[in-house]
Each structure stands twice: as C-alpha cells, then as structure tokens.
Amino acid sequence: MNADRGNGNPVDRLYGILSHPLRRAVLETLRGTEMETVDAVVRSLADSERYQADGGEQFEETTQIEIALHHHHLPLMADAGVIRYDSETGTVERGTDADVAYDLLDAVSRRHRD
Secondary structure, eight states, X not given: OOTTTTTSOHXXXXXXXXXXXXXXXXXXXXXXXXXXXXXXXXXHHHTOHHHHHXXXXXXXXXXXXXXXXXXXXXXXXXXXXXXXXXXXXXXXXXXXXXXXXXXXXHHHHHHHHO
C-alpha cells in the first residue's frame, strides 16, 4: 500500500497528504488566495524558508520542484480533494476539502505552540 494514498479511508488519505512538507507548503501557499499558477507556487516554495525549516528537501533548481509537483504531489492532492489541479492551464486552487486540511494544520500548529 502506498502511504501517500492511504487505504481509501478519508482520514488516512488526509493524513497521508499532510505528511509531506512539500504538500503542506503548497497548501500554505494557496491559503488566502483563489487560484495560483503552478509557476507561482514553485517560486513561492523555492523562496520559502518555512518549507525548508519544515523538513523540505533541498532542490538544486526550480525545475525539480515543478517536476515533483506536476508528476506526484499535485495529482495526489487533487485526488484527495484538498486542491484542484489543471495540468493543461497550469493552475492550482483550493479544493473542497482544503478547509479540513487547514483546520488540522492549524490545530497541530496551535498544539505545538502551547
């Protein structure tokens, strides 16, 4: 079983999505915006100290981030409903389950601050 996809259980799928720092960073990039281009998300991640502090891997160039997002992370996130990803237009927006993901991230963040 692929840990990223869970076992079909929505809770497992959400935790699987949020388990990777790149996917958490994508969600944070989309917080407060209606839609972003993949290029804008890639630039944001490349410049994000928070992403790297969260355990994000170091990429040599933005092309590597774009490839990882396009071929792996964005489709997983879209399948889980936390984003909508249109590979033809190169756009990403929050999905129907994004608010649930944000609530969980916020709850964990509050817990670790206290």
